[in-house]
Amino acid sequence: MKAYVYVTLKASVLDPQGQTIQNALRKMGSTSTDSVRQGKYFVLSLQDGLSPEQARAEVEHIAKDVLTNTVIEDFTYRIEE
């Protein structure tokens, strides 16, 4: 079972990395993007034998307490069999 966790800065938080990418794209002549925001992406390989409920609880715990700074970041996740 694999869990995919996506961590993004909250919309109200400035994202200088994303802004830098956006500026670089402009300088390269690409005008198709209005904005770019960067986040983090984690792939967790979960141990066999976890029930879907246990997996969800574990992934939520890990995402919230370890992978995300909840003051400035939000997370979403999805679990795949």
Added chain:
Amino acid sequence: MKAYVYVTLKASVLDPQGQTIQNALRKMGSTSTDSVRQGKYFVLSLQDGLSPEQARAEVEHIAKDVLTNTVIEDFTYRIEE
């Protein structure tokens, strides 16, 4: 229209960041993960008026030439209306 780009290290490339997270989880008493791998995640806001084909071509170009180091990384993307 928004495009979501996921960049991950190729499977054959060591991921010390992911390994560090995995070790931290072990030390915290969590035994539910076999491994953790970290990647990057980008949200591109695309300009209005792009056709789906144009959007796909643009996002692939940006992902391949700017966001990904294709020697050690792979990318996937999805586009949402």
